[in-house]
Amino acid sequence: MTDKAAVLVTGGAGYIGSHTCKALAQVGYLPVTYDNLIGGHNWAVRWGPLEEGDILNPGRLNEVIGTYLPVAAIHFAAFAYVGESVANPAKYYHNNICGSLSLLDALRRHGNIPLVFSSSCATYGAPDTCPIGESTRQVPINPYGFTKLAVERMLSDYHAAYGLRAVALRYFNAAGADRDSEIGERHEPETHLIPQALKAMDEDAEALAVFGTDFPTPDGTAIRDYVHVEDLAAVHLAAMTRLLAGGTSDCVNVGTGKGASVREVIAVAERVTGRSVYRFNAPRRAGDPPKLVSDPSRLKTALGMDPALFMGLEAIIASAWRWHTRLVEREAA
Numbered sequence: 001m002t003d004k005a006a007v008l009v010t011g012g013a014g015y016i017g018s019h020t021c022k023a024l025a026q027v028g029y030l031p032v033t034y035d036n037l038i039g040g041h042n043w044a045v046r047w048g049p050l051e052e053g054d055i056l057n058p059g060r061l062n063e064v065i066g067t068y069l070p071v072a073a074i075h076f077a078a079f080a081y082v083g084e085s086v087a088n089p090a091k092y093y094h095n096n097i098c099g100s101l102s103l104l105d106a107l108r109r110h111g112n113i114p115l116v117f118s119s120s121c122a123t124y125g126a127p128d129t130c131p132i133g134e135s136t137r138q139v140p141i142n143p144y145g146f147t148k149l150a151v152e153r154m155l156s157d158y159h160a161a162y163g164l165r166a167v168a169l170r171y172f173n174a175a176g177a178d179r180d181s182e183i184g185e186r187h188e189p190e191t192h193l194i195p196q197a198l199k200a201m202d203e204d205a206e207a208l209a210v211f212g213t214d215f216p217t218p219d220g221t222a223i224r225d226y227v228h229v230e231d232l233a234a235v236h237l238a239a240m241t242r243l244l245a246g247g248t249s250d251c252v253n254v255g256t257g258k259g260a261s262v263r264e265v266i267a268v269a270e271r272v273t274g275r276s277v278y279r280f281n282a283p284r285r286a287g288d289p290p291k292l293v294s295d296p297s298r299l300k301t302a303l304g305m306d307p308a309l310f311m312g313l314e315a316i317i318a319s320a321w322r323w324h325t326r327l328v329e330r331e332a333a
């Protein structure tokens with residue numbers, strides 16, 4: 001055993017979780033990944049132990065928490081495909097809601113270990129106003145978004161009734177990869193725009209579908225707010241630090257306040273890589289809002305993070321491209 005303070009990271013073998021584990025280790029914590037590897041990867045767990053387990057398993061959670069006595073928990077473990085959540089809501093309600101409930105009860109049993117929770121801008125649904133502040137009404141339009149809202153509600157009730165403190169971070173679009181290309185995004189299937197666009201530079205790969213070219217936006221394509229995954233990891237550290245200093249529960253948007261359209265993302269990707277993205281235009285997907293951009297003011301006031309200092313789209317795509325190249329080489333070997 002080490003004398004470093006342990007942090008329980010559910011879903012630490014996944015994309016955002018593994019980057020956060022690296023950030024935790026860099027400031028002296030021991031990140032303990034708790035993951036059933038359903039969507040995560042052994043190779044992504046490099047900065048602390050991997051404890052295989054399911055958040056739905058209270059006995060295993062109890063055992064791992066009892067072994068490491070973490071000072072805090074960061075909860076990434078979830079299913080996160082919007083379309084799949086519409087086709088199979090039971091899978092999402094069970095894993096994301098029942099799994100989170102099981103985790104919250106384990107944290108309570110061990111003296112109310114404070115928690116940082118991965119929420120999502122999907123809890124806002126398709127708001128009429130933009131930028132989106134934390135007080136914008138949360139009206140999710142798919143089961144995935146609803147599961148995140150349900151957990152936020154649980155957190156608020158558990159705080160009021162039992163004193164369990166938590167910060168829910170409502171991410172906009174996480175993107176990019178570790179600056180050393182040790183880890184990066186690897187979802188199966190991949191539904192996120194940037195890795196899809198990079199894949200679609202290979203003429204043998206599937207072309208990129210640009211869903212919707214008639215949105216009420218300057219170039220007709222949908223606008224999203226992209227946050228570099230390393231900046232997102234740093235926000236988790238800030239939220240955890242606030243809780244460890246005795247700070248109270250909160251909900252905070254994690255975006256930059258700047259949006260980029262699908263066509264802008266493609267143009268930057270082509271400029272950064274010097275290659276063309278093979279693409280075709282497709283109809284809008286049901287329920288895809290034209291524009292989701294965060295009002296990032298609270299990020300500054302609540303967590304002391306200045307989104308003006310976050311990495312921009314060029315840096316995001318350059319890091320994703322380095323990782324993509326490494327992944328292609330590794331998978332071809």
Ligand SMILES: NC(=O)c1ccc[n+]([C@@H]2O[C@H](COP(=O)([O-])OP(=O)(O)OC[C@H]3O[C@@H](n4cnc5c(N)ncnc54)[C@H](O)[C@@H]3O)[C@@H](O)[C@H]2O)c1
Pocket residue numbers: 010011012013014015016017034035036037038039040041053054055056075076077078079080095099118119120121171172173174175187
């Ligand atoms: N990627 C984004 O842009 C984005 C945006 C908003 C919110 N989020 C949320 O952030 C979190 C992390 O997203 P990601 O992109 O890193 O996803 P990911 O799929 O890469 O990681 C999720 C991890 O959770 C694990 N997991 C899932 N169910 C589990 C269970 N029952 N028990 C134990 N482990 C389990 C998976 O094996 C995987 O390693 C998710 O909660 C997601 O909803 C992501």
